[in-house]
Amino acid sequence: MAALGHTVDTDGITGDYASLNALEAAQGQDLTDGGGDTYTATCQDTTNVADTTGVTIDGWTTAVANYIEVVNADSHGGKWNATVFRFETSVGGDTNIHWINEDYVRIEGIQYTNDTENNANMIVVFSSAGASSDIRFNKCIMKATDQINTAIIQAAECTMNVFNCIIYDIDKDGGDHRAGIRIQHADAIAHLYNNTIVDCYRGIYDSSGNCDVDMNLVSDCTDCFNGTFNSGEENAYTEGADPANNGNSVTRGVDFAFMDYAGNDFHIDASFDGTTDQSGGLVTDDIDGDARSGTYDIGADEYIAAGGETHQLAGAISIASMLSGDINVKRSLLGAVNGTTALSALLQRTTRVTGSCDGVSNISGRAYVKRACLGIIDAVSSLSGSLNIKRTFSGVIEAVSSFVGSLTLKVTASLGGIINAVSTLGGSTISIKKRMIGSMASAAVLSGNVTLTKGVTGLIEAVSSFAGSTEIKKAFVGTINIESGLVGNIQVERSIAGIIEAVSTLSGSLTFKGEAVWVHLDGIVFYAE
Amino acid sequence: MAEFLIYNKEHWMDLPSKQRPDLTGYENVIRKINEDTELNVITRTEKLGNVFQKYNRRYQPGDIVEVRKDGKGMCGLEPESFALIEVPISFEIAQEYMQSDKVINEPCTILHRRKYWLDISGIVLNKDKIATIDLVTFNSILKVKK
Numbered sequence: 241m242a243a244l245g246h247t248v249d250t251d252g253i254t255g256d257y258a259s260l261n262a263l264e265a266a267q268g269q270d271l272t273d274g275g276g277d278t279y280t281a282t283c284q285d286t287t288n289v290a291d292t293t294g295v296t297i298d299g300w301t302t303a304v305a306n307y308i309e310v311v312n313a314d315s316h317g318g319k320w321n322a323t324v325f326r327f328e329t330s331v332g333g334d335t336n337i338h339w340i341n342e343d344y345v346r347i348e349g350i351q352y353t354n355d356t357e358n359n360a361n362m363i364v365v366f367s368s369a370g371a372s373s374d375i376r377f378n379k380c381i382m383k384a385t386d387q388i389n390t391a392i393i394q395a396a397e398c399t400m401n402v403f404n405c406i407i408y409d410i411d412k413d414g415g416d417h418r419a420g421i422r423i424q425h426a427d428a429i430a431h432l433y434n435n436t437i438v439d440c441y442r443g444i445y446d447s448s449g450n451c452d453v454d455m456n457l458v459s460d461c462t463d464c465f466n467g468t469f470n471s472g473e474e475n476a477y478t479e480g481a482d483p484a485n486n487g488n489s490v491t492r493g494v495d496f497a498f499m500d501y502a503g504n505d506f507h508i509d510a511s512f513d514g515t516t517d518q519s520g521g522l523v524t525d526d527i528d529g530d531a532r533s534g535t536y537d538i539g540a541d542e543y544i545a546a547g548g549e550t551h552q553l554a555g556a557i558s559i560a561s562m563l564s565g566d567i568n569v570k571r572s573l574l575g576a577v578n579g580t581t582a583l584s585a586l587l588q589r590t591t592r593v594t595g596s597c598d599g600v601s602n603i604s605g606r607a608y609v610k611r612a613c614l615g616i617i618d619a620v621s622s623l624s625g626s627l628n629i630k631r632t633f634s635g636v637i638e639a640v641s642s643f644v645g646s647l648t649l650k651v652t653a654s655l656g657g658i659i660n661a662v663s664t665l666g667g668s669t670i671s672i673k674k675r676m677i678g679s680m681a682s683a684a685v686l687s688g689n690v691t692l693t694k695g696v697t698g699l700i701e702a703v704s705s706f707a708g709s710t711e712i713k714k715a716f717v718g719t720i721n722i723e724s725g726l727v728g729n730i731q732v733e734r735s736i737a738g739i740i741e742a743v744s745t746l747s748g749s750l751t752f753k754g755e756a757v758w759v760h761l762d763g764i765v766f767y768a769e
Numbered sequence: 770m771a772e773f774l775i776y777n778k779e780h781w782m783d784l785p786s787k788q789r790p791d792l793t794g795y796e797n798v799i800r801k802i803n804e805d806t807e808l809n810v811i812t813r814t815e816k817l818g819n820v821f822q823k824y825n826r827r828y829q830p831g832d833i834v835e836v837r838k839d840g841k842g843m844c845g846l847e848p849e850s851f852a853l854i855e856v857p858i859s860f861e862i863a864q865e866y867m868q869s870d871k872v873i874n875e876p877c878t879i880l881h882r883r884k885y886w887l888d889i890s891g892i893v894l895n896k897d898k899i900a901t902i903d904l905v906t907f908n909s910i911l912k913v914k915k
Contacts (some may be wrong), residue, residue: 246846249844256845256846257845257847258841258843258847259835262847265828265851266846266849266851268780269781270781270786270794270798273786273788274787274788293835299828301798308852314810341823368815368819457829469859689828
């Protein structure tokens with residue numbers, strides 16, 4: 241059994257695919273064929289570009305333990321966030337953002353909007369596998385501004401679980417079939433737990449009779465609950481009828497309040513207790529990832545008092561002397577990790593780092609970032625640990641004195657930052673498997689090996705000498721500049737449009753297997769193959 | 770200029786199964802349903818029907834997966850599965866070729882992938898799996914699914 245997966249990045253450079261639609265088309269497979277795999281599509285938008293192409297999830301084979309998972313690499317923070325991955329479509333008519341035909345699909349943390357006047361359903365659940373299927377939506381945000389039919393419509397005989405989602409502005413002035421969530425098929429089974437639904441015509445609309453609604457907060461809808469529900473516990477609603485004689489008719493602003501209703505921030509501003517877990521174990525945290533325990537709050541948000549547990553760390557951790565433990569953050573690290581003397585810990589990140597990691601004297605730990613690193617990794621004296629970044633790096637790695645020893649920088653996606661050592665940059669292996677846009681510079685010696693398997697548009701520069709080996713397997717349009725000696729080997733397998741310049745000597749080999757568009761060699765003997 | 774992302778490989782249902790290389794992926798799924806002794810006749814019939822429909826909906830070489838704006842190109846693993854055909858028409862017009870091929874069950878509409886496909890068997894792709902064609906060529910290779 242294996243956990244398979246790839247990435248989507250809408251920047252069209254960093255990820256394995258530029259859209260979820262392309263990933264779905266390319267990776268469709270029988271997940272039960274190899275002994276039981278799961279497949280995770282991790283979505284991010286490094287450059288804040290939305291995914292605008294609808295996705296039909298179809299043509300796979302899935303099972304209970306062999307499901308497809310679509311996750312957001314970054315947390316939206318419980319409120320619509322245009323800086324993390326989202327779907328934004330403007331198509332009308334019959335087109336949907338998702339059409340889900342597969343039987344076991346989990347979607348977590350994805351944001352959806354369709355802002356054009358049309359009659360589309362955002363997400364259509366159309367698996368026909370019956371009660372055994374499991375289509376899940378967790379921590380998603382769905383919104384519209386005009387005539388959308390539904391955010392989610394369950395239109396076939398399957399089991400759907402929706403929890404910790406926020407849905408709002410689904411055509412409050414529309415007709416009877418306009419709803420936040422609609423259970424349409426007579427044999428559909430739905431479990432809707434701890435959702436917050438605001439400003440829709442109908443909040444939850446069930447025509448199947450097989451829908452459990454527990455601990456949902458449905459506010460400011462024309463009719464919050466409509467239909468016949470299988471069961472309902474601890475729901476809160478501001479208009480319409482009681483869903484199953486167990487709900488609570490409440491008044492917004494009296495019984496509960498949103499943090500910023502006008503600004504579409506539907507976090508609650510104080511605890512709004514329901515009961516303990518009504519979801520059969522599906523709900524263990526809230527839309528922000530805050531743990532739920534004891535008495536759960538109604539709706540998608542679990543209120544956390546000031547000083548309580550939080551999921552996101554937006555500030556800095558500052559250690560005056562030594563930090564020798566491990567730092568493990570499962571989602572975004574937005575602040576700084578700062579050690580005044582020594583930082584010898586293991587810094588392990590699951591998704592994106594946007595802060596800085598700074599050891600004033602030395603960093604000897606291991607920084608392991610599985611996805612984007614946008615911050616600064618900085619040591620004033622030495623940086624000798626292992627640094628492993630699997631995806632985008634666009635920050636700065638800087639050691640004022642030495643950048644030596646066992647440092648391994650392995651950037652499998654693009655490198656858009658700067659690697660800079662004032663004295664030496666040597667003994668290391670720098671391997672960049674995709675595009676390099678930044679620069680590598682050493683004021684004294686650059687003696688490591690540099691391998692770039694894709695395009696280079698940056699600068700590789702040593703003010704005194706470069707004694708390593710540089711291998712560039714695709715196009716090179718940057719500059720390699722050595723002011724004194726160049727004794728290493730430079731090999732470019734494809735076209736070169738940049739400048740390779742050594743002011744004094746070149747004693748290594750210079751090989752171009754492709755087309756040399758422009759090469760400037762100052763006083764150097766040149767042999768072309 | 771619009772860029773058509775074209776499905777450019779065989780679907781797993783048409784390739785040998787990992788589990789049973791003597792069968793295609795489709796045949797192996799059918800085999801597992803037929804050999805599942807837990808299923809009654811009705812459930813088995815429904816499952817076989819679903820798989821048959823899924824097989825008919827699968828991506829096939831030439832299918833228009835999506836349309837991209839001029840200059841977006843392909844990234845990462847995309848050239849392993851797709852070809853990119855650059856055509857001198859607007860992005861808005863090109864998007865019309867992404868429409869689905871069947872409508873059922875109002876108010877919902879099923880997306881059976883795409884109505885149109887491009888027969889790129891005669892198109893020479895460069896090393897990056899990209900080709901630029903003119904409008905006459907585009908119209909000659911544009912096909913409607915039957």
